Amino acid sequence: MKKLALLILLVATPAFAHAKLTGSDPAADAKVKTPKMIRLTFSEKLEPAFSGASLIDAAGKTVPLASSVAGTGITLLPLALKPGRYKVDWHSVGQDTHRMKGSFSFEVIP
Amino acid sequence: MLALARGLYFAASMLLFGLCAFGWLLRARLPMILPLRDQPLRWILLLLALVTGCAWLGLAAAAMADAMDRHVVAAAAADTVFGQFFLVRMAALAGLGLLMAIRRGRAAMVVLSALALVLPAATSHAAAASPAGFAAIGAMTDGTHLLTGGFWIGGLAALLLLWRRQEPNMLLALSLFSDWAMVAVLLLLMTGLINAASILLGQKGTASLLYLSVLGAKLALVAGMLGLALVNRFRLMPRGREVLIARHAAIELGLGLGAVLLAGLLGQLQPVL
Numbered sequence: 304m305k306k307l308a309l310l311i312l313l314v315a316t317p318a319f320a321h322a323k324l325t326g327s328d329p330a331a332d333a334k335v336k337t338p339k340m341i342r343l344t345f346s347e348k349l350e351p352a353f354s355g356a357s358l359i360d361a362a363g364k365t366v367p368l369a370s371s372v373a374g375t376g377i378t379l380l381p382l383a384l385k386p387g388r389y390k391v392d393w394h395s396v397g398q399d400t401h402r403m404k405g406s407f408s409f410e411v412i413p
Numbered sequence: 414m415l416a417l418a419r420g421l422y423f424a425a426s427m428l429l430f431g432l433c434a435f436g437w438l439l440r441a442r443l444p445m446i447l448p449l450r451d452q453p454l455r456w457i458l459l460l461l462a463l464v465t466g467c468a469w470l471g472l473a474a475a476a477m478a479d480a481m482d483r484h485v486v487a488a489a490a491a492d493t494v495f496g497q498f499f500l501v502r503m504a505a506l507a508g509l510g511l512l513m514a515i516r517r518g519r520a521a522m523v524v525l526s527a528l529a530l531v532l533p534a535a536t537s538h539a540a541a542a543s544p545a546g547f548a549a550i551g552a553m554t555d556g557t558h559l560l561t562g563g564f565w566i567g568g569l570a571a572l573l574l575l576w577r578r579q580e581p582n583m584l585l586a587l588s589l590f591s592d593w594a595m596v597a598v599l600l601l602l603m604t605g606l607i608n609a610a611s612i613l614l615g616q617k618g619t620a621s622l623l624y625l626s627v628l629g630a631k632l633a634l635v636a637g638m639l640g641l642a643l644v645n646r647f648r649l650m651p652r653g654r655e656v657l658i659a660r661h662a663a664i665e666l667g668l669g670l671g672a673v674l675l676a677g678l679l680g681q682l683q684p685v686l
Contacts, residue, residue, distance in 0.1 A: 347541055350477070350493045350494070350495075351492070352488045352492035352493060353478055353493065394479075396493075397541060398493070398495065398535075398540070398548075399495075399538060399540070399541045400473045400476065401681075401683070402476055402477050402478075402479060
């Protein structure tokens with residue numbers, strides 16, 4: 304039993320302290336055709352009341368969209384995006400109550 | 414401010430738990446020793462835990478939302494895991510106050526003070542860094558770390574109260590504390606090592622120099638406590654040097670409270686960049 308517990312401690316993938324962005328679709332600096340959704344994945348479970356993201360177009364205007372926060376992810380559902388560069392501003396709070404924020408950009412091509 | 418509120422909350426709740434637990438142990442094992450006259454101290458600690466607990470919630474809410482108003486605090490209390498545990502902690506402290514007022518339920522006081530102390534472990538760095546996302550593993554080691562630390566420093570405070578009233582059975586009380594504290598300190602060191610390893614080594618990235626420095630300072634204080642405890646246990650106790658033991662215990666308690674305040678700061682720092 305002790306060996307099993309030690310094995311779990313040694314081989315299991317650890318989570319992070321603080322909810323960091325671990326990936327996104329579209330990825331940062333990617334060039335994509337109009338995405339149906341934008342998905343951000345974090346290193347730990349998020350507090351939905353204090354986590355979110357917004358999409359900003361090349362003119363600096365916030366794009367109206369629906370969004371949801373669940374588990375370790377934030378999903379944005381924009382209406383058809385016109386070609387151009389977009390920036391995603393995100394903020395996350397994990398269960399350890401620490402706030403992280405950041406942004407990344409991607410480009411929609413015709 | 415947030416680190417200070419955390420540190421003071423932990424200091425108050427650890428002392429409360431230690432006083433309740435060691436007081437209960439004294440009554441059960443050494444009934445010839447009159448009860449600790451620690452009611453005024455317990456009330457002060459309870460009030461401090463309530464005030465700093467609320468300050469902790471308010472400041473954490475402001476940090477989470479990057480803004481501060483009553484709606485933010487209400488959302489932090491109702492809609493986050495930290496807030497829901499905060500409500501349970503406050504209820505436990507209120508229950509403890511009720512029992513202290515009617516002077517009944519010593520065992521229940523131990524349980525309630527333990528709850529108030531241990532619940533923040535559920536949203537700690539150790540819980541977040543648990544292997545494979547099993548937060549319960551980190552929460553349990555961190556909870557054990559808090560409880561054993563609380564027994565150590567709260568027990569020291571109880572011993573100092575006994576010295577102050579010149580308890581005739583002081584050596585018996587010392588011996589009882591020493592037996593239990595040895596187990597507690599061993600568990601404290603073990604869980605501390607596990608927590609530090611899972612937080613610092615289990616993540617990609619570079620360990621933060623600031624985090625390591627504060628952790629080093631905390632370890633230095635704990636090493637000082639441990640040194641004094643060993644001298645007390647194996648050198649001074651067999652020779653009955655009560656006055657020197659009491660002086661060492663007071664220094665040990667001061668070092669312990671310093672370590673707890675640093676632990677409050679550690680919880681707010683990012684361990685790995």
